[in-house]
Structure formats: C-alpha cells, structure tokens
Amino acid sequence: MNSLIIANWKMNLNLNDTIQICDHLVEKTFDKTLLIAASTPYLALLKHKFPRLVFAAQDVSIKQELGAFTGEVSASQLHSIGINYAIIGHSERRTNFTETDSVVRQKATNCINKGITPIICIGESAELRKERNYKNFLIDQLHFSIPKTEKQIIIAYEPLWSIGTNITPTTFEIKEIADLIKNEIANSLLAKSILLVYGGSVNSENSRKILKFGQVDGLLVGGASLITTELIKILNS
Numbered sequence: 001m002n003s004l005i006i007a008n009w010k011m012n013l014n015l016n017d018t019i020q021i022c023d024h025l026v027e028k029t030f031d032k033t034l035l036i037a038a039s040t041p042y043l044a045l046l047k048h049k050f051p052r053l054v055f056a057a058q059d060v061s062i063k064q065e066l067g068a069f070t071g072e073v074s075a076s077q078l079h080s081i082g083i084n085y086a087i088i089g090h091s092e093r094r095t096n097f098t099e100t101d102s103v104v105r106q107k108a109t110n111c112i113n114k115g116i117t118p119i120i121c122i123g124e125s126a127e128l129r130k131e132r133n134y135k136n137f138l139i140d141q142l143h144f145s146i147p148k149t150e151k152q153i154i155i156a157y158e159p160l161w162s163i164g165t166n167i168t169p170t171t172f173e174i175k176e177i178a179d180l181i182k183n184e185i186a187n188s189l190l191a192k193s194i195l196l197v198y199g200g201s202v203n204s205e206n207s208r209k210i211l212k213f214g215q216v217d218g219l220l221v222g223g224a225s226l227i228t229t230e231l232i233k234i235l236n237s
C-alpha cells in the first residue's frame, strides 16, 4: 500500500487560501496517498470542487444522533457530505478542550458507526518521556481511547514534545513506539485493520527517513503541509 500522508491544516486557513492550495495539489500526481484535514465549514464545498482529492474532518461531535446540540457537527452529518475520515483526539483537543480518553473513544465509535475511519491520536508529554514513563502511558491511552472493533482505524503517534517544535524523535524512537503499538494490538481485541502514522514536526527533510526506518504506514503533517511546495516534496519523497 502507498504511504499515507495526512495534511492537518488545523484552524489556519481561510477559504481562499484553502482553495488555492487545493488548486495546486489537484493538478499533480503523487506516489503517496494524500488525505487533507481541512476546516469543517469548507468540507462540502471542497468535496464538490475537488472530487479527485480526499478530505478528512478534524473532529466530530461526541453526540451520537442528530438533535438539539447547537454548534456540534455529527459523524453522520460529515458522512452525508461524503467525508470518510476524521482526526479524533488530537493533542490540541485533548489539551485545550479537555478531551479525555473516554471522550476520544466515544467520538471514534461514532465515526465507526457512521462509516468514517477515525484517525486516533495518542502521544506522551515531554515530562513523561523524561520520567521514562511514556510506554505505560501510551499503552493506557491506546486501550482507553480506541474502540474494540474490527473496522479500520488509523492510529497517529504524535509525541506532544514534537508537535510544532521542530524536534523529532529519532527513527529508532519512532520504531520503538510503532513496535509497542503493534504488539499491544496483536495481544488485544483492538481493530484488526490498523494503520499507524507518525506526526510531529514532519517536513520534507525528515519525511523519507521516518517512513523508511520508523516502521509506520504514513505521516500526519501540520505546519509543513500549509506550504504547498513542502507538502508536494513530502508527497514525492
């Protein structure tokens, strides 16, 4: 399978800039699979305007059914506009919006129930890394955040100390966590069909090495994915 590159544009772009980047991307072919996590209000328009590109949501509501939940966007609503992927439990949501593992698991379950593949983020803080306690923390995050399902799930390992910092773990450290996750999954009832991606300060300089030696199926790219030339380099590296 081609490596998966997930561009996480967060809340960074207005509609014109979003369309401009998509205009560039749609003309190119890549040897990797691109998934663009754009802002929710643009998704229906982008799907319509760029049928060749694949879009993801950056979050879904914890509420399972349609109803009186002002401001929320449900997995079923996203699915009804043709969205098949959603990032769930990004550390920025866990930190800024106090999303716990059980919130993340419920949101991921809502996705799965409505035909959306969740991209579930886990990752340890710098303190946990320093205290050498990170493996137990990650195992707990895995077990409490990930629904027990046989449907496809994408797990994104994103150490908090690497997001937006220009600091990346060594490929040895990434592989260590990739092995840890694969072992945990092999020994549990977790999804049978798992893809594993790495995220945190990925750029065109380090992407190839991480994909090659980190033993991951893809990359979740934030800052570098906002620069079209960088993103294209990553997609062609």
Ligand code: PGA
Pocket (backbone or CB within 6 Å): 008, 158, 162, 163, 164, 165, 199, 200, 201, 202, 220, 221, 222, 223, 224
């Ligand atoms: P970054 O962000 O690539 O800018 O570090 C990654 C992410 O937050 O998903």
